[in-house]
Amino acid sequence: MLARTHGMTATWLAIAALSALAVLFTPRAATAQSSLDAAIAAHADDAASDVATDASERAAVDGESLVVHRDAALDVAPTDALSTAPPDASTTEARAPPAPRRRLPAGQVARVAFGLCALFALAILAAHPRVRAFEKSAGFGMFATAALPFIALGAIARHPVLGVLSPSVVADLRPVMDFGLGWIGFRVGAEFDVRSFDRITKGTGLFVTTATGLTLIATGMATMLVLVPFHWPLSSTLIRDALLIGACAAVSAPSGARALERAGALTAEASKAVRASTRLDDAVPMVVLAIVTAIFRPLGRERFALPPLGWVFLQVGMGACLGFLLLASRSAARSDNERSALTFGGVAFSAGMAQYLGFSPLVVAFCAGVIVASLREREGDDFAQLLLRLERPIYLTFFAVVGATWSVASAQVLVLLAAYVAARTAAKLLAPRVRPLPGAPSSLVAIALQPSSVVAVAVVVTARNLYPDFDPLYESVVLFGALIAELFTQLFVAAWKRREPPPPELELSDAPADTDRDDDEVLL
Amino acid sequence: MIRPLALFIVVLALMGSARAFAPAVGAPGSTGVALAVGFLVLAAIQAGNAFAAVGLPRLTGYLLTGLLCGPDVLDYVNARMVASLEIVNGVAVGLIALSAGSEINIAKLRPRLRAILLVSGVAIPLAILLCGGFCFLMAPRLPFLAGMLTAQRVTAAVTLGVVFASLSPAVALAILSETGSAGPLSEMVLGVVVLADIAIIVLFALVHGLATSVFGASGADSIHPIAQLFIEIFGSMLAGAVMAWLLAQFIKRVGTQVSLVVVALCLVSAEVGARLHLDVLIICLTAGLVLENALGISGEVVHREIAPATLPIFAVFFALAGAKLHLHDLATLWPYALAIFALRAASLAAGARIGTTLAQSEPAVRRWLSLGLVPQAGVSVGLAQLLAAHFPGWGASARALILAVITINELIGPVLLRFALVKSGEAGKRESSGAEH
Numbered sequence: 001m002l003a004r005t006h007g008m009t010a011t012w013l014a015i016a017a018l019s020a021l022a023v024l025f026t027p028r029a030a031t032a033q034s035s036l037d038a039a040i041a042a043h044a045d046d047a048a049s050d051v052a053t054d055a056s057e058r059a060a061v062d063g064e065s066l067v068v069h070r071d072a073a074l075d076v077a078p079t080d081a082l083s084t085a086p087p088d089a090s091t092t093e094a095r096a097p098p099a100p101r102r103r104l105p106a107g108q109v110a111r112v113a114f115g116l117c118a119l120f121a122l123a124i125l126a127a128h129p130r131v132r133a134f135e136k137s138a139g140f141g142m143f144a145t146a147a148l149p150f151i152a153l154g155a156i157a158r159h160p161v162l163g164v165l166s167p168s169v170v171a172d173l174r175p176v177m178d179f180g181l182g183w184i185g186f187r188v189g190a191e192f193d194v195r196s197f198d199r200i201t202k203g204t205g206l207f208v209t210t211a212t213g214l215t216l217i218a219t220g221m222a223t224m225l226v227l228v229p230f231h232w233p234l235s236s237t238l239i240r241d242a243l244l245i246g247a248c249a250a251v252s253a254p255s256g257a258r259a260l261e262r263a264g265a266l267t268a269e270a271s272k273a274v275r276a277s278t279r280l281d282d283a284v285p286m287v288v289l290a291i292v293t294a295i296f297r298p299l300g301r302e303r304f305a306l307p308p309l310g311w312v313f314l315q316v317g318m319g320a321c322l323g324f325l326l327l328a329s330r331s332a333a334r335s336d337n338e339r340s341a342l343t344f345g346g347v348a349f350s351a352g353m354a355q356y357l358g359f360s361p362l363v364v365a366f367c368a369g370v371i372v373a374s375l376r377e378r379e380g381d382d383f384a385q386l387l388l389r390l391e392r393p394i395y396l397t398f399f400a401v402v403g404a405t406w407s408v409a410s411a412q413v414l415v416l417l418a419a420y421v422a423a424r425t426a427a428k429l430l431a432p433r434v435r436p437l438p439g440a441p442s443s444l445v446a447i448a449l450q451p452s453s454v455v456a457v458a459v460v461v462t463a464r465n466l467y468p469d470f471d472p473l474y475e476s477v478v479l480f481g482a483l484i485a486e487l488f489t490q491l492f493v494a495a496w497k498r499r500e501p502p503p504p505e506l507e508l509s510d511a512p513a514d515t516d517r518d519d520d521e522v523l524l
Numbered sequence: 525m526i527r528p529l530a531l532f533i534v535v536l537a538l539m540g541s542a543r544a545f546a547p548a549v550g551a552p553g554s555t556g557v558a559l560a561v562g563f564l565v566l567a568a569i570q571a572g573n574a575f576a577a578v579g580l581p582r583l584t585g586y587l588l589t590g591l592l593c594g595p596d597v598l599d600y601v602n603a604r605m606v607a608s609l610e611i612v613n614g615v616a617v618g619l620i621a622l623s624a625g626s627e628i629n630i631a632k633l634r635p636r637l638r639a640i641l642l643v644s645g646v647a648i649p650l651a652i653l654l655c656g657g658f659c660f661l662m663a664p665r666l667p668f669l670a671g672m673l674t675a676q677r678v679t680a681a682v683t684l685g686v687v688f689a690s691l692s693p694a695v696a697l698a699i700l701s702e703t704g705s706a707g708p709l710s711e712m713v714l715g716v717v718v719l720a721d722i723a724i725i726v727l728f729a730l731v732h733g734l735a736t737s738v739f740g741a742s743g744a745d746s747i748h749p750i751a752q753l754f755i756e757i758f759g760s761m762l763a764g765a766v767m768a769w770l771l772a773q774f775i776k777r778v779g780t781q782v783s784l785v786v787v788a789l790c791l792v793s794a795e796v797g798a799r800l801h802l803d804v805l806i807i808c809l810t811a812g813l814v815l816e817n818a819l820g821i822s823g824e825v826v827h828r829e830i831a832p833a834t835l836p837i838f839a840v841f842f843a844l845a846g847a848k849l850h851l852h853d854l855a856t857l858w859p860y861a862l863a864i865f866a867l868r869a870a871s872l873a874a875g876a877r878i879g880t881t882l883a884q885s886e887p888a889v890r891r892w893l894s895l896g897l898v899p900q901a902g903v904s905v906g907l908a909q910l911l912a913a914h915f916p917g918w919g920a921s922a923r924a925l926i927l928a929v930i931t932i933n934e935l936i937g938p939v940l941l942r943f944a945l946v947k948s949g950e951a952g953k954r955e956s957s958g959a960e961h
Contacts, residue, residue, distance in 0.1 A: 009870045009877065012873055015863075016658075019860075020658070124785060175608075325566070329566065332527050332573070334573075341839065345563075345836060345839075348562030353559055
């Protein structure tokens with residue numbers, strides 16, 4: 001039988017014999033002992049790096065171990081390598097004795113697993129076409145039907161009694177948040193196909209500039225007025241926060257226009273014009289974020305010193321480069337799966353690079369999205385379908401993580417909330433009268449612009465991630481403000497319907513949302 | 525070739541420039557995980573395309589991307605990022621196992637079962653014998669074995685032999701999927717690597733128990749090895765059956781976003797399973813087998829549904845595997861590693877030849893199966909880590925040697941497997957989305 005074995009076996013055996021000879025003829029001291037010492041020392045360095053990582057990560061979550069599961073797949077504590085060869089680490093963290101890693105009890109593991117599964121299952125079910133169809137036909141925005149419930153779910157899941165999204169789990173899910181922000185930025189950018197700008201009604205741009213500018217200034221000023229007594233003397237940080245809050249207030253969702261259209265208040269053309277304007281206004285927070293992150297550098301210890309304008313160009317240039325790279329990669333892709341993977345990778349790369357350098361993932365991914373949307377070949381590209389297919393579960397998981405990190409903060413919220421809502425509502429009501437939107441009645445446009453876009457949540461989350469001193473109460477203000485705006489719009493629509501019932505053909509439709517993609521699907 | 529290579533260079537340049545601009549300390553709260561994932565997906569896919577253009581496996585492109593950009597060379601993906609991305613491993617192994625399980629139709633495979641058992645039954649013991657024997661013979665020159673008593677040397681050598689004998693279902697399935705292969709050789713490769721992997725897990729549990737009694741162990745689990753083995757195998761199979769039922773219900777009743785559900789289930793299997801002493805490979809393998817053979821969800825359906833998720837996850841998984849390859853180990857231990865690599869390949873080749881001859885397999889299988897068994901990764905890395913953790917006295921040195929051998933196997937194995945599939949004429953015979961991978 002052995003004689004019949006393949007010549008391959010003999011070849012391998014010959015190589016083995018030669019290697020064994022190499023071992024035997026090499027001086028012992030020069031091979032085994034020194035080789036293994038070198039190899040073990042290298043592993044010890046790796047372990048030291050792990051220790052440093054662990055120390056910094058532990059510090060980031062108030063002492064709770066983040067990486068309880070990192071080595072669980074192997075049930076290994078990598079610091080064991082230290083027992084044979086202590087690391088020659090130069091960092092303080094590496095010298096510090098590693099804290100023992102906490103193993104979660106099985107019951108808690110099961111609870112976390114069940115909770116995460118339940119959250120994810122809800123995210124998938126909430127992304128079902130029927131749910132989206134209901135949302136669209138009822139005139140609700142994504143903020144009301146998806147973002148708020150999932151933020152609330154995240155906040156509930158964080159509660160110590162449930163312990164599903166504990167600080168350690170949330171810290172492990174932090175990349176999901178980064179990626180979610182990047183995806184939102186990319187999705188907003190993907191709506192800015194410059195080739196379609198020619199079709200926008202003349203005067204819309206000026207209206208959007210007026211409406212967003214007025215809202216940004218009014219809300220920012222109101223925020224500053226409320227906060228000045230608490231933050232006296234006036235600091236640049238307060239100006240930064242006011243700008244960011246103003247940017248959150250500036251954006252509107254298209255759901256208001258759709259709800260008014262279904263109630264018979266707005267004509268289809270007027271509704272479309274309003275929705276086009278809400279799509280354009282999403283660029284405003286991107287511009288504000290780009291400027292704010294350039295002026296107020298979150299890190300302050302860069303290797304390069306650039307003027308603020310330089311940082312703006314760097315962000316935009318980085319986004320453009322990534323956009324061109326993604327465009328080139330997608331055009332060379334061999335299949336839909338590869339295009340999906342490249343899009344996913346491109347967004348993660350954009351978001352990760354922005355976060356890594358202290359920029360906003362929203363801005364960099366937005367620039368990349370604009371480039372891809374504007375320069376891609378439309379024929380045979382499933383770009384829009386891809387975005388639609390993936391975005392709901394990504395957003396909903398993102399919102400759940402946001403909810404888990406949300407702190408309602410103090411009673412100060414109520415004061416600031418009142419100022420925020422009053423300023424935002426007044427500015428949105430006033431803007432169409434200052435500069436009317438062509439083809440739409442100003443009184444109804446003012447109502448249609450009230451609902452807030454989920455981009456506002458993304459902006460406030462970005463600010464919180466970038467600036468550790470960004471007060472968590474701003475997040476509560478934006479979330480509650482959006483909820484109030486949604487309620488206000490729905491109440492108006494209900495009142496309108498009571499006064500003038502809509503024509504029968506405008507009653508709720510069962511058509512799936514994704515078969516009716518017009519101009520503002522899902523996100524905006 | 526030129527276009528993917530140019531794109532690969534652009535991705536590297538962008539990453540390099542980002543690193544140049546990076547502050548002395550990272551952004552608050554940033555672990556660079558999103559950056560690493562995005563970078564690895566973009567770079568690995570382009571490298572894979574470039575390799576495919578010259579007739580090499582994409583997988584090798586992924587691995588080399590990781591090796592080039594990992595901590596040992598460019599350090600674009602540093603040790604911290606690699607550690608943070610450990611979570612991808614569990615998902616990828618789960619996806620691979622689910623795919624592998626759903627490809628195995630027991631009724632269709634029955635005629636090959638004898639050949640699979642014969643090949644596994646000869647090749648694995650032979651590999652353990654030759655590799656373990658080499659370690660025993662070289663004990664005087666290997667310092668971690670030199671100071672041991674004979675009984676201890678034998679135990680350590682057998683343990684090492686078991687680890688060296690492990691195969692790689694992950695690499696095998698990825699190459700089969702990438703080349704769109706179908707036929708007797710593909711079925712044999714898949715059957716042998718899956719069976720051998722389970723056998724290695726069982727054998728390792730046994731020799732680990734033996735080694736614990738001979739050496740004593742630190743950091744070992746409180747559960748008895750045999751009980752742990754029981755839980756690992758049967759508990760995992762039970763969990764896999766539950767997972768299959770859940771997945772089948774979802775596919776039948778909801779039918780949307782299946783790939784995301786599968787990824788979530790694999791994630792939960794990996795993360796929870798690890799804490800409950802369950803093995804994600806067995807869980808997902810069982811789930812795939814149950815889906816295909818008991819619940820009427822065909823492998824093609826599973827493959828099609830999870831195809832959108834597999835490419836980015838595989839690219840990151842194999843790139844990470846490349847990033848974890850230890851060039852410094854290889855540079856220092858290459859004569860030992862090369863000898864063990866060759867002995868392992870020789871024993872697998874002999875086992876494959878003897879087993880297929882006894883089973884009267886097709887000529888193509890007899891001729892090329894030996895090359896299909898060379899890849900080694902995943903499981904053996906895990907076993908090496910276990911040795912280092914449980915036997916600090918000699919396990920750390922043994923891990924260095926094992927990782928050096930894996931480095932060679934992981935770089936050469938996929939090339940040999942692809943070569944065998946192409947030469948046997950089975951590459952490109954399957955019409956499925958897997959071919960797109």
